[in-house]
Amino acid sequence: MKLVAYSYFFVAIGGALGAMARYALIVALQRDIALPFGTLSANLLGSLLMGVVAQLVASSEWFNAAGIIPDQYRLLFAVGFIGSFTTLSAFLFEMNVFLQRDAVLTAFTYLLATIVGGFAFFYAGVVVTRSFFSGSSV
Numbered sequence: 426m427k428l429v430a431y432s433y434f435f436v437a438i439g440g441a442l443g444a445m446a447r448y449a450l451i452v453a454l455q456r457d458i459a460l461p462f463g464t465l466s467a468n469l470l471g472s473l474l475m476g477v478v479a480q481l482v483a484s485s486e487w488f489n490a491a492g493i494i495p496d497q498y499r500l501l502f503a504v505g506f507i508g509s510f511t512t513l514s515a516f517l518f519e520m521n522v523f524l525q526r527d528a529v530l531t532a533f534t535y536l537l538a539t540i541v542g543g544f545a546f547f548y549a550g551v552v553v554t555r556s557f558f559s560g561s562s563v
Contacts, residue, residue, distance in 0.1 A: 435497050439505020447510045459528075460535055461519045464512065465542075471511030472543040476550020478503045 450470075451463030482499050516539060523532035 431497065432500055435500040436505040439501040439507075440509040441505075443506035443509035446506075447512065459531055460538075461515075464515045464519060465535065465538060468511045468516065468539055469542045469546045471507050472546040473550040474510075475503060475507050476547040476552075477554045478507065478550075479547075480551045480554040 447467045450467050451461075453463070454466055455461065455463035478499070482503070520532050520535065523529070523535065
């Protein structure tokens with residue numbers, strides 16, 4: 426029971442921090458422009474961070490050496506922070522706004538930038554993390 430309570434705690438703390446970080450990024454980047462760069466930036470940066478976390482989680486030896494329990498680390502960063510930092514619901518809402526304005530080309534551009542960019546940033550996070558820990562088993 427105690428482990429379950431800690432799990433919820435890690436998700437809640439990570440989620441609160443991720444939501445605040447996303448809001449700060451949106452406020453800083455969003456201007457009166459065609460594309461919602463705040464949400465796009467949050468989703469791309471979150472994809473990069475998820476690539477880093479995925480690569481670190483893939484190696485339990487790294488966690489053991491750092492004294493971190495892998496599942497709690499995953500809950501805090503991947504589920505909590507990155508899960509609330511990136512947002513599919515905001516993306517879908519913004520896509521709907523474009524479609525309501527008959528801005529199909531803008532909607533398609535935003536869709537491609539998010540999907541292709543998200544995968545590219547995720548992969549970049551994996552590659553950078555692998556090269557950073559090239560001497561270890563990450």
